[in-house]
Amino acid sequence: MAGNPTQPTQPTSRTRSWWGWGWADAHPGDAECAALGALLPGTLARPLPVPRVGDLGIGDPSVEPPRSLAHLVTADPGDRAAHAMGKAYRDVMRALRGRPGRIPDLVARPTDDRGVADLLDWAGERRVAVVPYGGGSSVTGGVEYRGDAHRAVLSLDLTAMGRVLEVDVEGRAARIQAGTLGPSLEDQLRPHGLTLRHFPQSFEFSTLGGWLATRAGGHYATGHTHIDDFVQSLRVVTPAGTSSSWRLPASGAGPSPDRLFLGSEGALGVITEAWVRLRERPRHKASAAVAFTGFHDALRAVRALAQSGLSPANCRLLDAGEAALSGASRDGSAVLVLGFESADEPVDALLARAVGLARSYGGRYGGTAGPDGAKGGAKGGSKDGGARVADPAGDAAVEAWRSAFLRMPYLRDGLARMGAVAETFETAATWDRIPGLIDAVRTEVGGAALKATGHPATVNCRLTHVYPDGAAPYFTVLAAGRAGDEVALWDDLKAVAGEVLHRYRATITHHHAVGRDHRPDYDRQRPEPFALALRAAKAALDPRGILNPGVLVD
Template identity: 70%
Template sequence: MAGSKSSNPPHRARSWWGWGWADAQLGEAECIALGGQLPGTLARPLPLPDVASLHVQAPAVAVPRSLSHLVTADPEQRAAHTMGKAYRDVMRALRGRSGRVPDLVAHPETDQDIAGLLEWAGEAGAAVVPYGGGSSVTGGVEYRGDAHAAVVSLDLTRMNRVLEIDKESLAARIQAGTLGPALEAQLRPHGLTLRHFPQSFEFSTLGGWLATRAGGHYATLRTHIDDFTESLRVITPLGASESWRLPASGAGPSPDRLILGSEGTLGIITEAWMRLQEKPVFKSAASVTFTSFTDALRALRSIAQSDLHPANCRLLDPGEAALAGASHDGSAVLILGFESAHAPVDHRLGQAIDLARSHRGHAEEPATEPGSPAGAAVDAWRTAFLRMPYLRDALARMGAIVETFETAVTWDRLPQLIDAVRTEVGNAAHLATGHPATINCRITHVYPDGAAPYFTVLAAGRPGSEVAIWDELKTVANEVLHRHKATITHHHAIGRDHRPAYDRQRPDVFAATLRAAKDTLDPHGILNPGVLIT
């Protein structure tokens, strides 16, 4: 069954310097009110940055006439493709210290367009940086250094269609530049869904999810985009690669596993066959509160090691719960959610609540009744989750240090890791800023053998030194993670920011293998230089 063409939403301007929609950014009065809750921040917000302040130079290179219709040198487009959306990116833009602006932005529409651009770039010595929705928070879409004559940002968002749907196998062939909302909109008439909802869903693409092994909606079982991937089509400087559609295979190392998480260093993902689901009809959610975070962690582990498999199983420590408006009495809050397209799930929710109660958790009865305290906590968390990046940008304008980092570790090391992060990063932040810091923690994904803690750092900064301070705190955090053998990232990718820690985490033999693959597939070294491997 052929898919339909992507419908274009009403025009709405994206913020070139910050998260999301330009019209959704907080106003000056709101920024001041928010900053007032964090002593030591600026009296007034930093002004919004202007593209003109970047002094965008003329492109250092020109493409052949046969490719000219695919590229633009428009200063605003180039500025918007300069960096991702991490705190350090936002603060650099606010302080007028953006990185190297791409010489050109390319908008290919076919695999042949991409092959032509890669061939030209290899001959011209131009770096090609793949760009999906631009929501990278690890420096994955910016070029650093001066080893290449020019930089081209390869924006795939014109390749945005669901090309084919196999309802019998519950799968669809989808172009990699399709943004989350457009993807779901094209599947909806068929009663199907990919149901992969990262926080960046509105501003990220299928190709970006695949290239970064993104984590999404599900807290158990299908936690990463890998779990939904049936086959990939990739364009490399060496040629095209397309894996077979298979439900599973034991035929040697998987070609898809080489590309998943490769962050555009080995090739450009252009299409993927993705496993779909029927839209869930039955849903049930509730919250459970704990006076002891230790008890909450034990409850979380019991649920993760059961066969209940909740779709949502998110634990907020007291600080994170207060920040989200899910609790105001110092309690930790466990958000539970179950869903199914085929059968009621209330009994599974009830079993999960019983497990939580066995560890001194408290749930209101009935847990999912509209207007109940439990339902209110779930709604508060969901609203805060979607709004948080805009609040971060507002606090950044007030000169605050406000950023997150995440990891994954086995259950036996989880409590010690959380304590070490809170203590060591908190002390480092206090020393660097002269102000007390808040270090919150939430658990976003759980497995039978471990969990993924996600930390929020809040502190007043020093004017002009915010990025340097965050880099210092991130170094301290990375050392804590390394010492506890916790991964540098569970789902945020490596990019350039995590590269030093990734070099320490991966085995040397695998690094040599990856380097050999890079040299073979990208002989001119033009694909996203500086990410994953040199």
């Protein structure tokens, strides 16, 4: 039975940062920035000032919308500046240095499919580039315009389309508008006892449409790791017409139309709504932290867990540097953060089995036996007499990791104000390549940073998602910058990393999309016959080449 549409929650009164991550009031102050910089030799003596929109010298737009669309469009300088870039390190640094790139001429906020279609028609006629925009959290150059081939640039912000339109409780699915931000989406599903349970790090500042357009990785470390797994059907507005696939549990009828648009990054059309699979909200949760002296022993333990069929919701492995950075460990140990959850039955026994498996590979765990005789110590253990909280140190490690996970983007921006390079990149490869890949990235990226700056760099690694046949390593790079040339330094380090990934046949992106920053490596990764098909699809659906030019294809 389909439920009534749910009204989105009222927007918060807090202000988003136009130049950096998240909320403006959550950014580190000058003193905290200086303290962060002191941890990295070679950074600036004092933090760069917080940039101001008024210093950008934003001029009048090159075009004006027709009167029929004027109510959807704004030329406000602050709005335009906030839509000029995503939130990657290179974006933050460009804003701090007053070099944000091309500012969009207009920002549009359509409220329905008709508005999207009318804006695309007008843009095509006037040779205006259209850059679809959700929460603006792209870290790959996916929401900016580069070049000068178009007369003007329109940022197409979908967040005015932010409603859960229909809920099928029996079928555990919902029809949701693409501009719905993560927190609002969950708030609208909560009264139905259902959840999408897709929680990328950008959850608070990203939208369903953005997740779909970038094939985002989410909450689950095993099993349903990507948003793709939750899609029943898509509705996409293109310059050539609207594509609306049937809502089906599965189909073998030719190539999937949804697969054409999943990961298309706004280059083929504008995703406006989707039917997505839901699940009951979990009531039973349990988590634990297991420490390892040797990182490669921990890798073997994680591989065994991924192949065990236990399917933990969380199976994040932090190397010693990452564990220390997050506060999960202070003795040089690698830390495996495990978590299980369920809507209908206790999960303590599953956690106990996972911990036991990790211990067989040398993991250290301080929990005590629960009432069932199994090794316990679960954070948030169930209430039916299963294993209780018995490892305060492990609980503290889990909570430290969670807190650091959410705080880290703000600290990155604080380090950027000190002229440091502080950024991440991720990949995925098969298990036979994982150990060598991780070692090579640490050695070669760290060596390149030392050569370029004269100061040692930190290259940490964690596994964010694991599969029976491989894993997704996620790297953090911290290094002194080159004053005034920080973006070029990061681009050089990223190029070194890209060469390592290519050598190990590891994907250029596991869950952060291609955008413009990853284009050269993506072109090397994809098969040429598929590139031909993609170019043909682009030409057919976007014949005037206005949709997100430069993303995926030329």
